[in-house]
Amino acid sequence: MSFFKEDCKHINGFNEDFQSWGREDSEFVARFLFNGGEFQRLKFAGIAYHIYHKENNKDCLESNHQIYLDTIKNRLKTCQNGIVKNYR
Numbered sequence: 001m002s003f004f005k006e007d008c009k010h011i012n013g014f015n016e017d018f019q020s021w022g023r024e025d026s027e028f029v030a031r032f033l034f035n036g037g038e039f040q041r042l043k044f045a046g047i048a049y050h051i052y053h054k055e056n057n058k059d060c061l062e063s064n065h066q067i068y069l070d071t072i073k074n075r076l077k078t079c080q081n082g083i084v085k086n087y088r
Contacts, residue, residue, distance in 0.1 A: 001025060003032065011035050012082030015067065021056035023068040027079075030068070035077040 011031040018024040033039060070076070080087050 001029070002043075003037075003087050005007060007032060007035075009083065012078045012084055013054055015024040015071075015079035016081045017067055017079070018060075018064050020060040021058045021063070022061040023064040027068045031062075031077055031079065034071075034075050039058050 013029070014024055014028055015031075020025070030040075071079075078087055
């Protein structure tokens with residue numbers, strides 16, 4: 001995934017309410033799209049690298065999924081606990 005810095009700032013970045021592993025990227029994309037962002041596929045048109053890292057524990061997956069579902073249900077365009085704390 002890639003995005004322009006200004007687009008990231010408009011949605012207040014990644015939601016830091018997420019704990020451990022799961023759904024933070026999906027929730028970020030949902031807010032980006034709700035904020036008018038445009039989705040583009042680059043399949044076979046770009047080079048991507050993934051840096052190996054140990055996968056985090058998935059114990060918080062259900063609570064993380066609820067944050068994601070709340071974003072979808074309420075069509076949230078920003079998060080309060082992102083780049084700026086208590087963002088409005």
